[in-house]
Amino acid sequence: MIVRHRWIALLAAPLLSLALPAHAALRVLACEPEWGALAQELGGTLVDVAVATNALQDPHQIQAKPSLIARARNADLVVCTGAELEIGWLPVLLQQSGNAKVQAGQPGNFAAADFVRKLEVPTVLDRSQGDVHAGGNPHIQTDPRNIALVAIALGARLRQLDPAHAADYERRQTDFAQRWQQAITRWSAQAAPLRGMSVVSQHKAFVYLYDWLGLKEVAVLEPKPGVEPTASHLQEVLASLKGSPAKMVLCAAYQDARPSEWLGKNAGVAVVKIPFTVGGSDGAKDLFGLFDDTVARLLAGAAARP
Numbered sequence: 001m002i003v004r005h006r007w008i009a010l011l012a013a014p015l016l017s018l019a020l021p022a023h024a025a026l027r028v029l030a031c032e033p034e035w036g037a038l039a040q041e042l043g044g045t046l047v048d049v050a051v052a053t054n055a056l057q058d059p060h061q062i063q064a065k066p067s068l069i070a071r072a073r074n075a076d077l078v079v080c081t082g083a084e085l086e087i088g089w090l091p092v093l094l095q096q097s098g099n100a101k102v103q104a105g106q107p108g109n110f111a112a113a114d115f116v117r118k119l120e121v122p123t124v125l126d127r128s129q130g131d132v133h134a135g136g137n138p139h140i141q142t143d144p145r146n147i148a149l150v151a152i153a154l155g156a157r158l159r160q161l162d163p164a165h166a167a168d169y170e171r172r173q174t175d176f177a178q179r180w181q182q183a184i185t186r187w188s189a190q191a192a193p194l195r196g197m198s199v200v201s202q203h204k205a206f207v208y209l210y211d212w213l214g215l216k217e218v219a220v221l222e223p224k225p226g227v228e229p230t231a232s233h234l235q236e237v238l239a240s241l242k243g244s245p246a247k248m249v250l251c252a253a254y255q256d257a258r259p260s261e262w263l264g265k266n267a268g269v270a271v272v273k274i275p276f277t278v279g280g281s282d283g284a285k286d287l288f289g290l291f292d293d294t295v296a297r298l299l300a301g302a303a304a305r306p
């Protein structure tokens with residue numbers, strides 16, 4: 001009996017650790033909801049994901065609150081857009097966290113924009129031209145092909161930080177990549193009627209979306225990136241549309257839509273609110289819903305007769 005008990009004790013030890021409540025291997029802090037959603041897709045129960053901003057917050061400028069600093073302090077991996085999108089708050093957050101693992105250049109610091117081809121990279125950096133980013137336009141998540149590229153790099157980073165679960169991450173990544181490619185094919189086909197259509201943007205937030213779907217940006221409501229639209233600039237845009245009419249005006253879920261609504265009313269163009277990230281609309285519950293809803297809203301805007 002004693003011998004048998006001893007055997008049970010030996011067997012029970014490793015079994016017990018497996019039977020413990022799911023203990024995530026990696027603590028991830030994502031700057032924006034789309035990267036939180038992607039980390040969750042690729043990490044499943046192996047990651048514990050917190051997100052610094054929600055879809056109704058302007059990711060260019062948020063407060064590094066104490067709760068956020070605390071989350072950064074014990075993170076194993078910080079996943080952000082990069083390309084200076086978070087330049088106003090992330091460096092402060094990382095510095096105040098005192099967490100050596102997630103500082104720039106460390107494996108625990110992942111910038112999604114490093115892994116895609118950037119658009120609107122300025123040839124001359126002139127900050128007087130507004131919120132111009134040296135690394136190009138940072139709003140890369142509006143093109144699902146960019147999400148696919150980031151997924152490859154993020155999957156590799158998860159395996160690097162948690163090699164014990166490399167096979168699990170690999171499996172999840174392959175599965176995600178397959179479902180994502182199928183979805184891109186579907187979205188691209190659905191959005192085919194949009195190709196060549198002229199649109200106005202409230203903020204220069206959709207260049208990657210336009211690049212993917214072949215939309216043509218003919219005007220921007222902000223006089224300079226990050227500068228609120230002024231009455232005089234709106235009048236200029238309205239006048240310019242007489243020469244080159246637009247079908248719709250796009251604004252992101254986090255933005256005050258009034259400038260777009262003003263243009264919609266005065267220029268007779270449809271106003272399309274883009275979820276922009278996961279949680280930006282009822283339909284954008286996850287990454288797949290984000291693009292299902294984005295494409296559906298664009299098609300509805302294109303078909304509307306305001």
Ligand SMILES: [Zn+2]
Pocket residue numbers: 060139203204205225
């Ligand atoms: Zn921006």
